[in-house]
Amino acid sequence: MTKCLKAFSLVFLFAVSAFAQTDTGLPNTTIPEGNIPTNPNVKVGKLDNGLTYYIRNNGKPEDKVELRLAVNAGSIMETDRQLGLAHFMEHMNFNGTKNFEKNDLVDYLQSIGVKFGADLNAYTSFDETVYILPIPSDDPEKLEKGFQILEDWAHNTTLSEEAIDGERGVVLEELRLRLGANERMQRVTLPKMMYGSKYADRLPIGTKENLENFSYDDVRDYYNTWYRPDLMAVVAVGDLDVATMEQKIKDHFSGISKAKNPVKREAYELPNHEETFIAIASDKEAAFSRVQVMYKDRYEAPEVKTVSDYRESLVKNLFSTLINNRLNELRNSANPPFVFGFSYYGGTFARTKNAYQSIANTSPDGQLKGLRAILEENERVKRFGFQEGEFDRAKKSLLARLEKQFNDRDKQESGRIVGSYVSNYLDNTPIPGIEWSFDMTKKLLPTIKLEEIGALINDFLHDDNRVIILTGPEKEGLKQVTEEEVKALLNEIQTADIKGYEDEAVRNELIEKMPTPGAISKTTQNEKLGTTTLVLSNGATLTYKKTDFKNDEVLFRAYSPGGTSLYSDEDFLATSFANGGLSQAGIGGLSLTDINKFMSGKIASVSPSIGSFSENFRGSAAPKDLETLFQMVHLYFTALNKDDEAYNSFITKQKSFLGNLMANPQFYFQDQIGKIRNEGNSRYTGFPNAEKMDAADYDLAYKKYQERFADAGDFHYFLVGNVAEAQVADFAKKYLASLPGTNSNEKFVPTKFRRKDAFQKHIVNRGKDPKSNVSIVWEEEIPHDGKTALAVAALGEVLTIKLVEKLREEEGGVYGVGARGSLSKISFSNLTFSISFPCGPENVDKLVAAALAEVEKIKNEGVSDEDMAKVKETYLVQRKEAIKTNKFWLDNLLTAHQENRDPNAMLSYEDKVKKLKPSDLQKVAKTYLDENYFLGILMPEEAK
Structure with a gap:
């Protein structure tokens, strides 16, 4: 579907901030002159x-x-x-x-x-x-x-x-x-x-x-x-x-004629205003609360043309890095004032005006608290500036991002490049190319002083051209913030007792005492796939594939069978919503804030998780920081911190985020349908809420985590990317083979619960807008085979084409509609096929009937050769691109191992697609898309 509104998501973007470099040893003297050139690679x-x-x-x-x-x-x-x-x-x-x-x-x-x-x-x-x-x-x-x-x-x-x-x-x-x-x-x-x-x-x-x-x-x-x-x-x-x-x-x-008497293309201004505007909006269906402070420039947005302009952009982006590091520390504090907060200097909806903005998502009753926090942090910078330690970390982080872009300059996908040229035309955004940016940043960064970064706040903050925006829920018992309270807070901040930021030092090593290395017991190679598998002395295995798809990327996954399927129902329910908070305590005696500081200048991340059927790791790293990734994995096995304060901070943020979730009709619909479809499922947890978060058992979750990660020898690790093979072997011995292996040989426990194989129709009434949602789902437990899995997925693609033609183009009744089919193998072989679309309440019955008629048409008449060819061509084009990515290989290697499939089968995918016949899809539709489907419908409340 066409994406008709440009995404103005207010996230912190480093548009130019990657152009940074630590002290290069160049003389700190003259700032280079001249204009920013256009990348010579683009005509x-x-x-x-x-x-x-x-x-x-x-x-x-x-x-x-x-x-x-x-x-x-x-x-x-x-x-x-x-x-x-x-x-x-x-x-x-x-x-x-x-x-x-x-x-x-x-x-x-x-x-x-x-x-x-x-x-x-x-x-x-x-x-x-x-x-x-x-x-x-x-x-x-x-x-x-x-x-x-x-x-x-x-x-x-x-x-x-x-x-x-x-x-x-x-x-x-x-x-x-x-x-x-x-x-x-x-x-x-x-x-x-x-x-x-x-x-x-x-x-x-x-x-x-x-x-x-x-x-x-x-x-x-x-x-x-x-x-x-x-x-x-x-x-x-x-x-x-x-x-x-x-x-x-x-x-x-060239043959397009010039316009005769063309209308002038105006640049529309955003006028200045002397007063501070306060906009407070609430709604009974608002799911989230947010506060925003906007300081619009008094002058029109200047173009970035010269090296001096470029330097100024670099200074402003360093400022954003510094203040957002502080806001992130507040977010991870014992009593977080917001769920998430960030500040940035950049564009507004108007091309002609930039603004400095601070934004925070808060709890429904925490808007003033969140507003105070971001105002105080801005005021703290205004009074005390930043510190050298923060500045150094910011430069290291920017350098790491810049180096990654520079190292991958010849591996960038066209789709990631093309947008910068569109922006150059529309917004005059410079397009110098990463080579020039890297070189110029090395020259400019030593000229930037800490004091001038802190001084920016004096230009950013002003009482005129200021807008304070608060949005959030409206419900019984919740006191709405008033304009008078906001004005009083603005005045209070100016004279508040605010202390300077204290920058605590962090140790230089992630692991204080290095482990005794294990050994590699066996090495095997799969020449067809280009993979190498190491069997480690503790029983674990590591499979890696060296690629040249990206110069500066290594992706990492790992799993061990078991997961929460090995928990009792009682333990599962008690820990389900606590598991997400386990990693919030940090590792190896370092808090999240400590780790963020330690990681300045490094590109590596790892996160553990406990899924339904396995315990897992997911991560990535630049090749130069691969050892850090391995060290983090080692610590997640051996030294996950237990910190009640950090966990309670996580719970507070979760409750703030979830505080009014069910007021949103879409979330409410999903929640109600989930409950209906899981009737009788003793392990169904549903959507989280404040009560469930309070009831979650951190102590038990931590204990179960230690149990799940007690046997490192039960894991299979996967690495794909630009790896140095000798390093992989060395790190595997030092950080993975040194972990305990207990030969547990655990297997996951298959799910016992099965959904009803019968027609069900449920209407959920929620919301005052004339909006409906339709969800049609078939589920069937069937034997698993690759051909059926491919046919089920292809049927979803074909049916989507037909539904768009019928429901959108012919009926004009929907904006988007889709069908999707899959055949899973874990924990039992289960076919799922769904159709979903939003529409007007008055059209629900007609469009449901039309959608089901398209299903019947395929069952009775089959799939046309034309539509079959479209889907095949799409699959082949997608595979041609995907096979040249690290993610493709990582996902497929891991899935093949989890499902006990021959990994070499991925090499015959194209042949399988070419052999797929329309009759294969018709057979799937005839066999499994029967009258026993689940029909869930969201209707507005007045439609009861």
Whole structure:
């Protein structure tokens, strides 16, 4: 499905922060002068009609080009008659062009392995519209078609009346999806956040009234006004020579005429305001609580053009690193003031204005506490600045990220590169390339002083252009925060008794006393897979595969059979919600804060877990930090800390996060359906809540953890990546073979509970918006075989295609719909097949019947050769890319071992896909998609 709103998720992004370096020994003297260059690997050009283009040859993945059409226009350009039509226009480009009639475009792309939604996509935001098209580059015909599609989007959309009317329902369904607490609260907060600007009333989704009533000419006028070459860029990055791609662009886009009397593309301002705005919004269906402080700059966002600008960006990003390290320490404190908090300096919804923002997610009754915490931390920096130890750690962390990017500069996927060129066109974001950035950072970092980083806070914080935003639940017994309380807190912070930050030193070694190494008992190799397996002296095994997919990546997994299946029902229920808090205590006598400090400059992470049928490890590392990964694994076996204070901090955060979860209709629906489907299951825990978190037994969970990880010799470890084989052997002996092996030879206990094999229909009433959700599920315990597993999954793909055609394109009743099939082997062979979609309450019965009719059609008439070919091609294209990734090999090696399958079978996947027949899918549908299915329906409360 098209992703029609650009993601403005307020997460801490290091847009330029990777450009850092510790002391390089270079003289701390003059700051280099000049402008930031454009990466010489990318060719930037402009056609006579004004269209800009970016081209880069990049060989990963092979035989693929990532194409983008960036239109420098979005919802901010709409007139009052066109609300929502920038986004509607994006939809229309998939619904009929000069060379592709309605549905032909999606149909063709599916036939060459490009999935609608997952690969083919688009988004519309306030200021831009971007179309996303990956296309094969090894077939001249497919390549030509790809550029033809891009050209059609640019100026050949047909916009027929029939197509426009047909798409109204789809877009209205997308608008329906956005209804809810967040949308209602945004109506209150956005006018103050974007005060005095057009951004306050130009949300890209538009309004229901206008989407139902706009005229055909309204959307045509928008298209003719803003889809023009001087407001467009074509970006092509992939496995094809630059000259060929440039010629394709010239052939397809040079003929587009310049606009006659073009309307000026305005840059819309976000006006200043002297006062502090306070926006407080609450809603009965709000699941989460949040506070936000926004300090908008008084001046327009400057472009980053010169080396001096680049240096300033580096200083600001170092600031963000430093303050977020402090906020993370607060989060992990004994009495955390928020679930999660972060600060950053960056863009707002308006291109023309940047802001410094501090944000925290809190408990429903903890908004003032969370607000106080982020205000105090900003004030602490204002009064005392930062310390040298913090500064050094921040530089090390930034250097580690930079080194990773630099080391993998020739292994970056095209899809990760192409976005920077789109941003350069739309936002003038520099694109110097990692080589220049690395070199320049080494020159700049020694010139940056700690004092100038701390001094930034004086520019960031001000009483004018300030907005305080609080959003959260509204329920009986919960006192809402008032504007007067917020104002009083703002005044109080200015004179509060705030102490300076105390930076406690951390030891230099992760393991204080090194273990006595074990030995390698046996070494075997699988030449077909390129793997080596080491049998260790304590009975454990380690399988590794050296790859060159990434220069600076090693992935790690491990498991041992057993897990919570070996717990009694009583112990399982008592520890289920405590297990997540075990690692919060840290390892080897180091707290989480200590570990975060120790890890500055290192790229390595490991997390243990206890699953239903195994105990596990998951991690990753840069090759230079692989020993740290092994050391962490060793400590998780031997020295997991037990710390009631740290565990209680975890519980507090969990309860804060979960405090009003069931107010959200979607979560409530999932919870109720889960209870119904697990009736009689003595080990079903359901959704967590405050009462369950309080009842969780930390002492027992810790004891069971020690039991589960007592036998390290029962584990199978997997490493895939750029490993040095001698190092792997050395680390395996030192940190894994030295662990205790007890020859437990445990096996997991299969699940006893089985769900009912009978038709069930359950309606759950929740929520006041006219929104419904439908879930149809078949489950069947059947013998496991690989061919059936592949057929079940392929049936889900085929049925998704048919459901999109019927429910979305023909009925206009849904925005998204999907089917999914799988055949699991652990703990018993279980087929699961599901169909799910959101829709209007008035359409539930009709769309359920239509979905089931598509299932019956496959059962009775089979799968067409055309649809079968689409799915096969998709699978083959996906496998061609996946097999060149470390994750693919790691996942498949581990799964094969867990399920006691021949790992070499993964090499014959392509043959199995090619041999798959439509009759195989029809057989699965006939045999297992019977009348005994579970139908769960969410309906609004007034629909009872």
